[in-house]
Amino acid sequence: MFLLSAQRVKALYVVCFGATAVSFALSSVAFAAERLLPVTALIERTGSVQIVPSKGGGERIRMPYTLFLPDGPGPFPLIVFNHGVSIDPRSQATARPLVLARQMVARGYAVVAPMRRGFAQTQGSYRYNYCVYHRGIDVDGLGTEKDPGMTDETFDLHAFVNEIVGLREVDRSRIVLVSQSGGFAPVLGYMTMPRSGALGYINFVGGGFSYCARKDNLALARQAGAALGQKVKRPGLWIYSRQDSFVSAATYRVMFDRFVSVGGEATLVELNPPIDEGHYMIGEEKAVSTWWPHVEGYLRHLGLPTEVRFVVAGGAR
Numbered sequence: 001m002f003l004l005s006a007q008r009v010k011a012l013y014v015v016c017f018g019a020t021a022v023s024f025a026l027s028s029v030a031f032a033a034e035r036l037l038p039v040t041a042l043i044e045r046t047g048s049v050q051i052v053p054s055k056g057g058g059e060r061i062r063m064p065y066t067l068f069l070p071d072g073p074g075p076f077p078l079i080v081f082n083h084g085v086s087i088d089p090r091s092q093a094t095a096r097p098l099v100l101a102r103q104m105v106a107r108g109y110a111v112v113a114p115m116r117r118g119f120a121q122t123q124g125s126y127r128y129n130y131c132v133y134h135r136g137i138d139v140d141g142l143g144t145e146k147d148p149g150m151t152d153e154t155f156d157l158h159a160f161v162n163e164i165v166g167l168r169e170v171d172r173s174r175i176v177l178v179s180q181s182g183g184f185a186p187v188l189g190y191m192t193m194p195r196s197g198a199l200g201y202i203n204f205v206g207g208g209f210s211y212c213a214r215k216d217n218l219a220l221a222r223q224a225g226a227a228l229g230q231k232v233k234r235p236g237l238w239i240y241s242r243q244d245s246f247v248s249a250a251t252y253r254v255m256f257d258r259f260v261s262v263g264g265e266a267t268l269v270e271l272n273p274p275i276d277e278g279h280y281m282i283g284e285e286k287a288v289s290t291w292w293p294h295v296e297g298y299l300r301h302l303g304l305p306t307e308v309r310f311v312v313a314g315g316a317r
Contacts, residue, residue: 241278
């Protein structure tokens with residue numbers, strides 16, 4: 001049997017006790033620092049914005065939105081969240097990106113999530129033919145607001161942001177667009193002609209192009225990357241999951257490679273979030289630790305705040 005001398009036992013006790021004391025002291029400091037932070041509820045508001053068509057003969061629609069805010073008057077930097085696509089757009093639930101909102105509100109941001117044309121109770125119609133829709137995007141490149149090839153959804157996004165920055169809680173000089181899945185294409189279109197306060201965009205598992213790419217042998221994704229890489233005016237962060245049953249790695253890699261090869265400024269991150277379906281990582285609390293460090297670094301690169309300013313308590317109200 002192995003025996004320790006009394007002196008070695010004492011030394012071991014001192015080392016272990018010392019390590020425990022240091023750990024306890026550090027956790028106490030962190031706990032005390034957290035207690036010093038102001039507590040905010042996740043304030044949730046709803047509203048709508050009227051969209052007037054850019055071309056004669058188009059339909060006026062009202063886009064409902066959900067807005068999340070910290071306590072206080074602001075103005076707060078703004079995250080605009082463009083949601084993805086479900087099988088039946090009309091039955092799709094109202095976009096409430098709670099996981100993203102809690103992360104951003106804790107850091108002093110406002111988060112707004114508009115409902116896209118043809119989804120849920122939003123007026124207008126959503127274009128179901130992905131191949132025709134995206135081929136139009138690729139050829140025209142979404143050049144200007146007056147470009148006849150500009151998609152309705154991209155114009156909607158411009159008109160929406162132009163209205164929402166009029167809220168007193170919003171800092172119109174610090175805006176970042178975040179898209180999920182099929183919300184990516186309109187955001188790229190928006191970024192070809194962003195308003196002055198739009199500093200960049202974050203693409204979570206951007207899809208849409210992949211639906212056609214299976215038929216076009218990746219030619220469409222390659223064409224989209226080449227067309228948009230020359231026109232997008234701000235740096236972007238592209239976040240994808242290696243376990244994604246909706247968007248193929250071949251598609252987004254081809255599109256990204258072409259995008260940056262023609263001058264587009266973007267960073268591609270491929271992750272392994274601890275969830276079964278990586279396509280939904282932006283909405284899963286346990287995946288935040290996987291993607292947040294990359295989002296944090298990107299926001300810091302844009303000169304935006306990343307330190308926690310509030311303890312977000314309870315649910316939305």
